[in-house]
Amino acid sequence: MTAIQSIKGRRVWDSRGNPTVEVDVVLENGVMGRAIAPAGASRGQREAIDLRDGGSALRGKGVERALASVNGPIASALAGLPVSDQVGADRAILGLDPSPMKENLGGNATVATSLAVLHAAAADAQKPLWRHVADHYGFSPSLPLPEIQIFGGGAHAGRRVDIQDFMIMVPGASSFDEVMEVTNEVYFAAGDIMASRGKLAGIADEGGWWPAFDSNEEALETLVAAIEKAGEKPGERVVISLDVAASEFGENGKYRLALEDREMDSAALIEMLGGWLDAYPIASIEDPVGEDDVEGMVEFTRRFGERVQIIGDDYLVTNAKLVREAAADGACNAVLVKVNQAGTVSESIDTYNAARSAGWGAVVSARSGETEDVSISHLSTGLGGGQLKVGSFQRSERMVKWNECLRIQDELGAGTFVGGAPMAATWWGKQHG
Numbered sequence: 535m536t537a538i539q540s541i542k543g544r545r546v547w548d549s550r551g552n553p554t555v556e557v558d559v560v561l562e563n564g565v566m567g568r569a570i571a572p573a574g575a576s577r578g579q580r581e582a583i584d585l586r587d588g589g590s591a592l593r594g595k596g597v598e599r600a601l602a603s604v605n606g607p608i609a610s611a612l613a614g615l616p617v618s619d620q621v622g623a624d625r626a627i628l629g630l631d632p633s634p635m636k637e638n639l640g641g642n643a644t645v646a647t648s649l650a651v652l653h654a655a656a657a658d659a660q661k662p663l664w665r666h667v668a669d670h671y672g673f674s675p676s677l678p679l680p681e682i683q684i685f686g687g688g689a690h691a692g693r694r695v696d697i698q699d700f701m702i703m704v705p706g707a708s709s710f711d712e713v714m715e716v717t718n719e720v721y722f723a724a725g726d727i728m729a730s731r732g733k734l735a736g737i738a739d740e741g742g743w744w745p746a747f748d749s750n751e752e753a754l755e756t757l758v759a760a761i762e763k764a765g766e767k768p769g770e771r772v773v774i775s776l777d778v779a780a781s782e783f784g785e786n787g788k789y790r791l792a793l794e795d796r797e798m799d800s801a802a803l804i805e806m807l808g809g810w811l812d813a814y815p816i817a818s819i820e821d822p823v824g825e826d827d828v829e830g831m832v833e834f835t836r837r838f839g840e841r842v843q844i845i846g847d848d849y850l851v852t853n854a855k856l857v858r859e860a861a862a863d864g865a866c867n868a869v870l871v872k873v874n875q876a877g878t879v880s881e882s883i884d885t886y887n888a889a890r891s892a893g894w895g896a897v898v899s900a901r902s903g904e905t906e907d908v909s910i911s912h913l914s915t916g917l918g919g920g921q922l923k924v925g926s927f928q929r930s931e932r933m934v935k936w937n938e939c940l941r942i943q944d945e946l947g948a949g950t951f952v953g954g955a956p957m958a959a960t961w962w963g964k965q966h967g
C-alpha cells in the first residue's frame with residue numbers, strides 16, 4: 535500500500551488561453567500522477583464551481599485561490615493516505631468542503647487533484663490508466679464510440695447559430711480507427727461545402743467549423759450534404775448527434791432562437807426538434823430543453839425516447855442523485871459524464887453507475903476549454919461500453935484524446951471497440967442491431 539507523500543498545484547493554460555489548475559501527486563516511492571482541470575463555457579447551474587480570482591488581472595480568470603486550496607488544505611488532508619483508495623482520497627477532499635458545488639475549494643482544484651490521485655494509483659500499479667480503472671472498479675474495458683463535432687455553435691462560436699454542437703457518430707464502424715477515417719472525410723467535406731457557399735467563418739472553440747448559416751436547419755442540411763459528399767449514405771454507417779444546449783437560449787420554459795428571431799415555448803421547441811428527428815438521421819440529442827424544464831424533458835423523452843438517445847448534460851451535471859430522479863421521472867435515457875461537473879472521480883463513477891443501473895447510456899465528455907490531459911480517453915475505455923465526446927477533428931487539445939484512444943486500441947486490440955452497441959435503443963440500432 536503506497537502512501538501519498540506530497541501534492542503540488544501549479545498554474546498552466548488551457549486551449550482558450552485561460553489559466554487553469556494542474557496537480558502533481560507524488561507518492562512515497564517517487565511515483566507521480568498528474569492531471570489538469572478543464573473548463574466549460576456553457577455551464578450547468580448546478581455543477582461544481584470553477585473557482586476564479588475575479589478582479590481585472592487575467593480577465594478575472596486567475597486560479598490563485600484554487601491553487602491555494604490544492605497546496606494548502608487539500609495537500610495536508612491527502613498526505614499519508616493510501617493512493618489506491620480513491621474513495622478515501624475523494625472523501626477527504628469532500629470533508630474539507632461540504633458545500634454541494636465545492637465553492638470553497640473550487641471544483642477546478644478538486645477535479646485536478648482527484649484525477650491526479652487516479653493517475654498516481656495507476657502508475658503505482660504499473661498499469662495504463664484505462665486498465666487501472668477497469669480493474670479497480672470491476673468493468674470490462676472497451677474503446678468508446680466517439681461523438682465528433684463538425685460545426686460549433688452556441689457559446690462555442692459567438693452564438694452564430696443557436697444550437698451548440700452539430701456532431702456525427704459512426705456506429706456502423708468496425709473499429710475506432712475506422713471512425714477516425716470516416717470523420718476525417720466528413721469533416722473536410724463539410725469545410726469544402728461551407729467554403730464554396732460562403733458559409734465558412736473560421737474555427738470554433740472545440741475545433742469544429744465556425745458557421746455563417748442563416749438558420750439552424752441550414753446546419754443540418756449542410757451536415758447531410760457533407761456526409762453524402764464523403765461517400766456515405768446518411769443514417770447507414772454515419773448518424774447525426776446534436777447538443778442543443780437549450781439552457782443557453784431559454785429559461786422558465788421560454789426559448790428564443792436569436793438567429794431566426796423566433797420565440798417559442800417548451801411545446802413548440804419540442805415540436806421543432808421532433809420535426810428535425812423526422813427529417814434528418816439524428817440518433818442522439820443532448821439537452822433538448824433547458825436544465826430547469828423538467829416537464830419539457832419528461833415530455834420530450836416520452837415522445838422520442840424510443841427512437842433517440844436523449845442525453846442530460848446541464849440537466850444532470852454528472853450528479854448521481856439527479857440521474858436517479860430523472861430516471862424516476864422518465865426524463866432522459868443517457869447521461870453526459872464530465873468529471874469536473876461532479877468535482878471528483880468517485881462522484882463521477884457513482885453517476886456512471888447510477889446511469890447504468892437505470893439502463894441508460896453514458897457519454898464521457900471533455901469541456902470546451904481543454905488541454906493536453908488525456909484522462910477521459912482512459913476513463914471512457916476503462917468504464918467500458920460507453921461513448922466519448924471530445925469536440926471536433928482539429929486542434930491538438932482534441933486530437934490528443936482521439937490519438938490516445940488509438941494507442942489504447944493497440945494495447946487492447948481492435949476487437950474491443952463497442953461500435954453501435956450504445957445506439958441499440960435508437961432507430962439506428964433497431965435497423966442495424
Ligand code: 2PG
Pocket residue numbers: 573574575576577578689698699740777779847899900901902903
Ligand atoms: C457541452 C460542453 C462540451 P462546455 O455542453 O457538452 O461541448 O460544453 O464545456 O462549454 O460546457
Ligand code: MG
Pocket residue numbers: 777779820821847848
Ligand atoms: Mg452539453
